[in-house]
Amino acid sequence: MAPQDAVLGWDEDTNAEAYEAFTRAHPMYGATSRDLACRAHLADAGLVVDLCGGAGATARAILELLPDRARVVSVDNAAAMQRVGRRTLTDARLAWVTAPAEQLADHVPTGSADAVVCNSAIWKTDTAAVFAAVAHVLRPGGRFVFNIGGGFAGVRHPDEQAIRTGPSLNALIRQVAARDHGYTPPPIAADTPKLPLETVTEQLAAAGLTVIDAEITAQHSTMAEKRAWLSIPVFARPEGKFTHTQRMQILDAAYALTTPDAPAVTSWLVVVAQRPEASA
Numbered sequence: 001m002a003p004q005d006a007v008l009g010w011d012e013d014t015n016a017e018a019y020e021a022f023t024r025a026h027p028m029y030g031a032t033s034r035d036l037a038c039r040a041h042l043a044d045a046g047l048v049v050d051l052c053g054g055a056g057a058t059a060r061a062i063l064e065l066l067p068d069r070a071r072v073v074s075v076d077n078a079a080a081m082q083r084v085g086r087r088t089l090t091d092a093r094l095a096w097v098t099a100p101a102e103q104l105a106d107h108v109p110t111g112s113a114d115a116v117v118c119n120s121a122i123w124k125t126d127t128a129a130v131f132a133a134v135a136h137v138l139r140p141g142g143r144f145v146f147n148i149g150g151g152f153a154g155v156r157h158p159d160e161q162a163i164r165t166g167p168s169l170n171a172l173i174r175q176v177a178a179r180d181h182g183y184t185p186p187p188i189a190a191d192t193p194k195l196p197l198e199t200v201t202e203q204l205a206a207a208g209l210t211v212i213d214a215e216i217t218a219q220h221s222t223m224a225e226k227r228a229w230l231s232i233p234v235f236a237r238p239e240g241k242f243t244h245t246q247r248m249q250i251l252d253a254a255y256a257l258t259t260p261d262a263p264a265v266t267s268w269l270v271v272v273a274q275r276p277e278a279s280a
Helices: 013-025 028-039 057-065 079-088 101-106 127-137 158-163 169-181 197-207 223-230 244-255
Strands: 047-051 071-076 094-098 113-118 138-149 210-222 263-274
Touching: 013 028, 013 079, 013 223, 028 057, 028 113, 028 138, 028 210, 028 263, 047 057, 047 101, 047 127, 057 071, 057 113, 071 079, 079 094, 101 127, 113 127, 127 138, 127 197, 158 210, 158 263, 169 223, 169 244, 197 210, 197 263, 210 223, 223 244, 223 263
Parallel strands: 047 071, 047 113, 071 094, 113 138
Antiparallel strands: 138 263, 210 263
16 A cells, blocks of 8 residues: 555644654654755755755754754745744754745745755655756755655665564554444555656756665664554544544554564665756
């Protein structure tokens, strides 16, 4: 089953608060943020854009690597997420812009950014338009670093298969929903990835950006962390006409069939692109 897109719902306070609480309690977003920030080569950066920055988990990782004089602009179209971020992340080097990723070039001067970083969100955007906007704001030699969930990219890290010891929590949720609620899962769509590397590379090239690195990585977590993630309303399952309370009851029943510290692995495609250096 393709991963849930979770495009809508981020501008709701309930989702924003639950997401921020998850990032404080569990390492997933912090770990992926630090990975991307390290790949952006920020030691000498002056301006970095945290694209689709949400409540600031990635901005926090970027700020840890930046010199004191540098600035970060966090761009996200969900005011609710940014309200949480403004409350919990008060670094004076950070500015918040409430706008869609596609409108990045309207808020950051041309050629001014040393890097643009986007964690766990690029597939929710009009990627061709976003890539063009990123190319517009990057300086020559500037880096664009982002990741794509394995299901959306059509990739799987070997660890994901090797470590699996039983049904995924998502599979158990569907089983419990069918058993206890008469749930009929929707037909499984054709296994065509939404954003494979080939498509990404073509769109980046059209925008004037060059892929300089692409790596399939594995994010290691546990069933307990996966349960907490699926408790965020925007990610709660199964699909269909269930209330959030019903989804949480189904989640609890499915989780009871697992071992809390059982390993869970998520695959990512991490892409580093660059705006070419100016010709001599």
